[in-house]
Amino acid sequence: MVSAITGATTATAASAAPPTAFTTAQSTNFDTFLKMLTTQLQNQDPLNPMEGSDFAVQLATFSGVEQQAQTNKLLEQMLTQSGGSLGQLAEWIGKEVRTTEPVWFGDKPLTLDIAPDSRADNVTLVTLNEAGKEVLREEIGPGEGQIDWLGRNDSGEKLADGRYFFVIESMKSGEVISEDRVGAYVRVAEAEVGAQGVELIFEGGGSALAAQIEALRGGT
Template identity: 80%
Template sequence: MISALASSTAATAATTTSTATSAADSTHYDTFLKMLTTQLQNQDPLNPMEGSDFAVQLATFSGVEQQAQTNKLLEQMVAQAGGSLGQLADWIGKEVRTTEPVWFGDEALTLDIAPASTADSVALVVLNESGREVSREEIGTGEGQIDWYGRDSAGEKLADGRYAFVIESSRAGEVISEDTVGAYVRVAEAEIGTRGVELIFEGGGSALASEIEALRGAD
């Protein structure tokens, strides 16, 4: 209850601050225009302002205004995150399950398999980062976690890189479903982006925190 009240209070304060900042920005802009107009009206006609001086003043104000807008955007993003970025700091170094492409190198990847319950045949399809199929193998119809060692049909290790996975469930020779497969990958960092709180994976790649399916401690 205290946590919820604190979050609500913080959100209200952020909204109030944002509104006040907008009003202040508008006031500053109007004030600048009035000062500039007054300066032009009262300049010495025998020694008028140089065009370059006028341009410098406009450029300076524009730069300050742009920085203020950037700060305002950052404040809004932090408020929208609702403090979740600090909580996600605990995720760094742990493993999350995602259907986004994940890095495969020297260690096996843990995949979470969930084929159609009526399937009598299931194939694991491996896609490279471009979405092209690079491997396909028949696996059992059971559900659960498996270790994927990244071997092609000839038993050779696939090249290091990011891969995504799909299971193709069939019955009586007919494909009845194709489902993305969640893979576990270690989190390297968390950051606030334009889409929300984003987790950056080891080896590259990322996913929104809201899209993460599961979290576990790293081995």
């Protein structure tokens, strides 16, 4: 479910839609076909068995029905993730989502949502590349809210284009009391349906399941 954020367009997934009559009919047809084929094999005359070509045709039909049933199952997953409507899923394309997965950084700043431990008296933003290697540390103070991350090192030089993710270290009296992943906003380029549900593909590469997205806002 996508949660609301201050100053951003809110999108809350609707409750999962029940299976459609079409999906139910496909499932029934699949089970009926399987029972008919099993009964035919059990009762065929051993002195006059089914021709190999006829059996091959029936197996091909069986495979087609099975594939259709699997396709319908994936469609149900997609409809559930998108709140019951393919149109709603399409509306995600071009919008920005907040994720803790690695996101692309190029010519434009990234918007980060900073939420340190409330007990912290100092906060450090740690930037890591896609491989998990630390590339930058910045003291940002104990404030909470959205910031524009410019991706500049200590010399003021821009970091190389690539995918990065972020962690904040909350400190109190010089000791780290918590480490938390930071949500970053990235634009959605496309959506795909897989075995785990709807996967959102980000501009510049990288992805996350729709169920893992924390927030959604209109594209800029």
